[in-house]
Amino acid sequence: xxxxxxxxxxxxxxxxxxxxxxxxxxxxxxxxxxxxxxxxxxxxxxxxxxxxxxxxxxxxxxxxxxxxxxxxxxxxxxxxxxxxxxxxxxxxxxxxxxxxxxxxxxxxxx
Amino acid sequence: xxxxxxxxxxxxxxxxxxxxxxxxxxxxxxxxxxxxxxxxxxxxxxxxxxxxxxxxxxxxxxxxxxxxxxxxxxxxxxxxxxxxxxxxxxxxxxxxxxxxxxxxxxxxxxxxxxxxx
Numbered sequence: 083x084x085x086x087x088x089x090x091x092x093x094x095x096x097x098x099x100x101x102x103x104x105x106x107x108x109x110x111x112x113x114x115x116x117x118x119x120x121x122x123x124x125x126x127x128x129x130x131x132x133x134x135x136x137x138x139x140x141x142x143x144x145x146x147x148x149x150x151x152x153x154x155x156x157x158x159x160x161x162x163x164x165x166x167x168x169x170x171x172x173x174x175x176x177x178x179x180x181x182x183x184x185x186x187x188x189x190x191x192x
Numbered sequence: 193x194x195x196x197x198x199x200x201x202x203x204x205x206x207x208x209x210x211x212x213x214x215x216x217x218x219x220x221x222x223x224x225x226x227x228x229x230x231x232x233x234x235x236x237x238x239x240x241x242x243x244x245x246x247x248x249x250x251x252x253x254x255x256x257x258x259x260x261x262x263x264x265x266x267x268x269x270x271x272x273x274x275x276x277x278x279x280x281x282x283x284x285x286x287x288x289x290x291x292x293x294x295x296x297x298x299x300x301x302x303x304x305x306x307x308x309x
Binding site for chain 2: 115117123124125126127130168170178179180181182183184185
């Protein structure tokens with residue numbers, strides 16, 4: 083069993099829909115990251131969370147430390163949101179490796 | 193402030209050759225991480241370095257792979273005698289030494305796509 087599980091693996095949505103991607107992990111963590119990987123392959127860090135909720139534009143990330151679960155929400159989705167969204171956890175201190183989920187491939191259509 | 197830079201962006205090698213991948217961290221960052229993404233697979237940690245030190249190499253294959261981060265210059269991931277199974281995207285990330293609002297963030301480079309023929 084992977085330490086970091088994401089669902090769904092693939093997601094197709096129509097423009098304007100509200101999207102939720104889930105991430106569950108089985109280890110104690112010091113922080114959780116949400117990353118975005120575009121078809122060209124580059125990786126962008128969206129959020130880093132250790133508790134609560136963060137919002138940036140149309141993106142919202144939440145984490146429940148007790149339940150070992152995080153969600154990434156996209157409001158009013160747009161075709162340019164099409165990408166792979168990756169959850170990653172950091173188990174150790176402030177400078178240590180990330181362990182990644184396998185990603186959720188999102189396709190937003192017109 | 194330029195982001196994390198990696199070169200080359202694409203590298204083609206024949207089986208048995210050596211591959212050298214370079215990573216220049218963001219200015220002021222002294223922590224470098226290397227990750228590998230095999231085709232149709234997720235990202236996997238390889239090695240974590242600080243200047244002149246390997247801190248965690250638990251994800252590095254035991255043979256043919258090495259990494260360094262010298263006092264001056266970029267971090268280098270070296271793969272000797274490449275095999276087809278080494279074909280992957282190799283990403284570098286960097287983070288600051290300590291302090292400030294981004295101390296726990298990792299900033300990713302664009303990756304090097306290695307193809308072994």
